[in-house]
Amino acid sequence: MRGRMDIPHMYIFDLNNIALTVVFSIISSILAVEFSRQIKRISEKKKSKIALYSVVLAFTFWLTHLFVIISAGVPFSTSNYYLYFLIFFGICAIGSFAALSLAQREIANTSQYIFTSILIAASILIADFTAFYIIFKNAITIQPIFAALSVFMVLVTSFLLLRFLMQITNEDIYEFVKKYKYIGSVLGGIALAGIPYIILTSMMTVVEGEGPHSALAPFIFMAAANLLFMLVPDLFGEKLIMKNVQSHLSLFSHNPDSVFRVDLQGYILSVNKEAVEMTGYMANELAGLHFIDLIGGNEEEQKIRKYFRKVLRGETKLIETTLKRADSTYAEVRITAVRIIVKNTTVGVFGIVRDITEQKKADKMIEYLAYHDELTNLPNRRNLEKVMAELFIKDEAFSLIYLDFDRFKRINDTFGHSFGDKILMQIGKKLAEVVPEECLVARIGGDEFAILVAEGNKPDQIANKVVRAFQSPLFAEGMEFLITASIGISKYPEDTDNLELLLKYADMAMYKAKENGANHFQFFDQSMVDQNLNKFELENDLRNAINSDALTVFYQPKYNATTNEITGAEALARWKHPRHGMIPPGVFIPIAEEANLIVPLERLIIRQVFSQLVTWKEQGFDVPRTSINISIIHFYQEDFVKFMQLALKEYDLYGELIEIEVTESIMIKKEDSINAQLQSLREIGIEVSIDDFGTGYSSLSYLSKLSVDRLKIDQSFISHSQENREIISTIVSMATNLKLKVIAEGVETESQIDLLKSLGCQEVQGYFYSPPLPSNEYETMMNRKLQET
Structure with a gap:
């Protein structure tokens, strides 16, 4: 260079x-x-x-x-x-x-x-x-x-x-x-x-x-x-x-839902062919209309205007409303609206509208079937318990009247069930006529009915009217029958603040009335409680039984209805009282809940199950997943998830061996907190099952939010499976769509098995296959399976 x-x-x-x-x-x-x-x-x-x-x-x-x-x-x-x-x-x-x-x-x-x-x-x-x-x-x-x-x-x-x-x-x-x-x-x-x-x-x-x-x-x-x-x-x-x-254009024109494009003032600019078909208007008739012109009712109009303003601010939510068609009929619709943004400026809104009229009708039908007796069209027990729970939450006093009709069983046995059903329909009509509109009349089952008496009405006066009304004969197929009523009355919260006990106390009072000659009513009092099974005595004995590890666990197998293979088992607490023998769970579980013993009781059962699983695994059994019932009270304990984690570690078990069963009521309060606990349990392998599913209609709205794996169809649907076919099918379909497993409990007949399999429910549990068994008998079943393989 x-x-x-x-x-x-x-x-x-x-x-x-x-x-x-x-x-x-x-x-x-x-x-x-x-x-x-x-x-x-x-x-x-x-x-x-x-x-x-x-x-x-x-x-x-x-x-x-x-x-x-x-x-x-x-x-x-x-x-x-x-x-x-x-x-x-x-x-x-x-x-x-x-x-x-x-x-x-x-x-x-x-x-x-x-x-x-x-x-x-x-x-x-x-x-x-x-x-x-x-x-x-x-x-x-x-x-x-x-x-x-x-x-x-x-x-x-x-x-x-x-x-x-x-x-x-x-x-x-x-x-x-x-x-x-x-x-x-x-x-x-x-x-x-x-x-x-x-x-x-x-x-x-x-x-x-x-x-x-x-x-x-x-x-x-x-x-x-x-x-x-x-x-x-x-x-x-x-x-x-x-x-x-x-x-x-493809998304707009070929969308299976109706699509409306509107400007910032809410005037319709264009629509797709589905919108034309749904509304009955031509496309050129819709163009230029304000979307409010398609909404029915002032109240709905205000709701949609408020929703539209929120959409323009960037909120994207679903909303349901009614849409007025060209022929003045109405459609139930669900709207999803999103802003149209060009260069960071909102220039309009797309409204995606789905016709849910048929879905709404189906939902109403399902709700009606779930809450009403199909024979008398009266509210059923589930409906009664729901209304009782609502009054309980509001802390409103009410009375419960329990009715049983004397000599009905004799008529039923003599003339057959079809004739007996006609009598029951007349009984339902007469009760609806006699009882004030503000009170709820429900059929509990068989010939047993209940009346929920709202505050402001006197239960004794209503009971007197019922007694007098049935002193007149009933008519069926040209024959005259006199059927009198035995009536028991319990009061909330005077007699108890436990809703299950309230129903039981009314039942006790009804039997007391029957014992005293029938055809009259009787108020509940504490003397009616069987002294041999005194609640307070049992409470102390139960506490001692828990402390001394005196409860045992039975196992009811679950089966695949197609292969007849065991898929798991439900662990059930059993208590053999030293003097009274086997105490039913329906007696000691409510006592445990009322006496704040349910948490230690359930933790005792959990440890017993874990210990038994360890023993079976050491013996070489391929133990299927075992489910344990957990009450909602347990989820209010801050250390529940930690307890499960430590217990699994202590017994050297994997979470995949365990399933917990919870009821739908788990979502009534503290939804986010409980759902977080459920998710934590699932993260360590434990599956979550909703027990008694279908007994609370509100669960349908919670289900998509709930962190669960399986739905357990309530046995009340299975016991009348043919009549409840639509409900069972809906639950199975819903579970399939939400990618959840499903099992039916309370299966007792082959026809029930065939129906469940035809509806897509493969997993079942009930006396058809096996009652709850002591651990050694369940072990024999598993041993037989091990030898077969």
Whole structure:
């Protein structure tokens, strides 16, 4: 290399070095595109790769400019060269790092796009002007016009380059535009290759005799390269616009739901064919209507206006309302509304409307079937318990009248069940006539009825009316029958604040009335409680039994109805009292709940089950999953999940061996807290089953939110499976759609098995296969299975 120049002059380009400059610029462009795409896909932990990519790009940019310097034919000093290398390489590395970092961000609007483009252009201009000034310091003579033109052209290139990068690194459209990646990278590289030459031209004077046209050559080259580079995004941009438009129109036109596009004031702009079919209006009739014109009722109108304002603020929620058709009929609809946003500005709303009229009818039918007796159409026991629970929550006093009709069993046995059903229908009608409207009449089962007497009514007066009413005979098929009523009355909260006991106490009072000659009523009093099974005595004995580990566990197997193989078992607490023998769970479980003994009782059962599972596993049994009933009270203990985790660890068991059964009432209070506990249990392998499913209609709205694995169809549906076929089918279908398992309990006959299998319920539990068994008998069953395999 030669020493310093004495006379500034225009350089003469070396075509071979120019070619190498273009090649390395194209390589830099391809690497920049690939690095930008990779950065968008890498995780936060690998962001350090940006630094490595920045160094690689800085090196390729430096090589590009090395050939520019050589091709210029202008001498430079060695000392300046080393300074140039350090500064230029550093600036390129910093600029590459900034550019690659920006590649991660979504450019949301025009101002961000302009700012980023200017930032890229400024980085290029600062790097090149600084570098060339250092390396060619003694040969620099700034040409203002060329310098301004250079700045302009670098800005243009930056805008085009950023537009190309935004499109080619967009993963949503990459598969559509990837075939343009290398064409765009090559043309972008050529455009970038021209930048150092036009900047160098703007910093040198023209050699005498060469003429000004030699200085324009780099600018012409740059203009041509930018023009070609500009066409690449336009080529696939137009196709992309068409694709997006077609996709939008397809989503709009072929949506199975009705779609309405409305402006910011709520006026309908366009609809799809489903909207025409649902409303009965022509498309041109709907266009221009305000959406409120399709809503029925002032109350609904206010609700929808409020919903529309929330949608415009960015909230996206479902809402149900009524839609008025052209023929003045109404449809129940569910609306999902979303904003139409163009360039960060809301320009309208899409309303996706689904006709749920039939679904609503089905829901009402299911609710009616679940809460009413199919024979008398009176509310059933489930309905009665629901209303009692509502009054309990409101803390309102009420009375419960329990009725049993004397000599009905004799009529039923003599004339048959079909005739008996006709008598029951007449009984239901007469009760509905006698009892005030504000009181609830329910059929409990068989010939047993109940009346819930709301506060403000006197139960003894209503009971007297009922007694007198049934002193007149009933008529059926030309025959006359006199059926008298025995009536028991209990009061809440005077007699008890436990709803199950309240019903039991009314039943006790009814039997007392029957014992005293029937055909009259009797109020409950504590003397009616069987002294041999005195609740307080049992409470103390139960506490001692829990403390001394005196309760035992029976196991009722669960079966696959198709293969007849055991799929698991339900662990059931059993208490053999030293004097009274086996105490039914229906007696001691409510006592445990009322006496705050249910948590220690259940934890005792859990430990006994875990201990038994360990024993069976040590004996080589392939023990299926065992379910344990857990009360809602247990979920109010802060350490419940921790207790289960520690117990599993203590007995060296996996959660996959355990299932807990909870009732639907678990979601009445503290829904989020309890659901979090359920999810924690599932995370350690424990499955969650909803026991007695269907006994509370409110559960249908909670089910999608609840963290569970299995639904257990209540035995009250199975005992009358043919009559409840629609309900069972709905529960199975619902479970299937929510990807939940389903099991039926209380299965006792082969016809019930056949029906359940036909409806898709394969897993069953009940006396058809086996009653609850002591652990040794259940072990024998498993041993038989082990020998068969």
